[in-house]
Amino acid sequence: MQLLRRGPMQPEVTEELVSIAGQQMRVSVRHGTSQPVPLLLINGIGASLEALQPFVDAIDPSRTVIRFDPPGVGGSPVPRRPYRFAGLCKLIAGLLAHLGHESADVLGISWGGGVAQNFAAFQPARCRRLVLVSTATGTLMLPARPGVLARMATPRRYTDVGYLGRAAPSLYGGSARTDPKGASALMRGNNHAAQSRGYLYQLTAAAGWTSVPFLPFLRQPTLIMSGDDDPIIPLANAKMMHRLIPDSRLHVFSGGHLELITRAGELAPVVERFLNADDTGGPRSGRFRHRVAD
Numbered sequence: 264m265q266l267l268r269r270g271p272m273q274p275e276v277t278e279e280l281v282s283i284a285g286q287q288m289r290v291s292v293r294h295g296t297s298q299p300v301p302l303l304l305i306n307g308i309g310a311s312l313e314a315l316q317p318f319v320d321a322i323d324p325s326r327t328v329i330r331f332d333p334p335g336v337g338g339s340p341v342p343r344r345p346y347r348f349a350g351l352c353k354l355i356a357g358l359l360a361h362l363g364h365e366s367a368d369v370l371g372i373s374w375g376g377g378v379a380q381n382f383a384a385f386q387p388a389r390c391r392r393l394v395l396v397s398t399a400t401g402t403l404m405l406p407a408r409p410g411v412l413a414r415m416a417t418p419r420r421y422t423d424v425g426y427l428g429r430a431a432p433s434l435y436g437g438s439a440r441t442d443p444k445g446a447s448a449l450m451r452g453n454n455h456a457a458q459s460r461g462y463l464y465q466l467t468a469a470a471g472w473t474s475v476p477f478l479p480f481l482r483q484p485t486l487i488m489s490g491d492d493d494p495i496i497p498l499a500n501a502k503m504m505h506r507l508i509p510d511s512r513l514h515v516f517s518g519g520h521l522e523l524i525t526r527a528g529e530l531a532p533v534v535e536r537f538l539n540a541d542d543t544g545g546p547r548s549g550r551f552r553h554r555v556a557d
Contacts, residue, residue, distance in 0.1 A: 276292070293319060295326045303359070306374075309336065312330035318530075370396065372396040373398055398500075399501075403475045427447050433494060434520075436492040438518055493520045516530060
């Protein structure tokens with residue numbers, strides 16, 4: 264285990280390579296002090312755990328935050344064979360148990376939002392609350408334009424700085440249109456991106472998958488967050504999930520696919536309010552049923 268940071272105003276952060284069911288996974292934990300339930304983050308396709316650092320920095324430091332690299336991404340070795348969301352969710356459940364947590368609040372962004380939906384449905388005791396950011400329902404969704412899908416099919420944006428600078432505005436929308444250099448710099452900071460085979464395995468993990476049949480049966484309070492200028496995940500997908508998930512609220516923000524990172528200071532408080540809301544009724548509470556945030 265490696266201690267990465269510790270100071271009077273900064274919570275302790277540890278990083279380690281753990282073995283879960285024979286698969287090694289690189290894990291980072293920011294150790295909070297007062298929140299009993301940790302926040303587990305599941306990143307987008309090809310991105311290592313560093314990508315969400317601005318959001319982690321904006322979250323209340325008293326909250327424990329867990330991040331990990333999926334198999335074949337960053338510091339997690341490529342698995343021997345492809346995997347599916349169900350298998351990855353079992354690894355995540357094992358990771359929580361390894362870290363000594365019975366459950367977590369789970370936030371998934373983009374590809375990670377699909378994993379988070381699957382985790383909430385099939386590991387329900389492990390998921391207290393669910394936050395879905397810039398994500399959709401898999402194969403049964405309103406897709407991006409063909410040109411955007413073609414760019415998402417490879418990890419080139421993580422390996423070719425020039426290509427990323429050219430592609431960022433039309434690929435990510437929102438702040439990447441007005442400040443493409445800033446968006447590119449943030450993505451370049453993701454310096455442990457997926458290996459080619461790891462990226463392919465992430466694609467195959469989601470191939471043919473859809474959450475539409477089970478979303479009406481989710482029992483966790485759910486916050487859905489989506490930008491109004493997201494070329495990768497059009498806003499209509501968030502609205503569809505909001506209609507399907509019984510105990511959900513929808514927060515639409517101005518911007519694109521990267522705003523949880525580029526505007527973390529504005530969006531982290533939205534997540535905090537949701538996680539801190541009274542939930543005396545447990546995961547089956549209807550407290551947030553079909554409320555739409557401004």
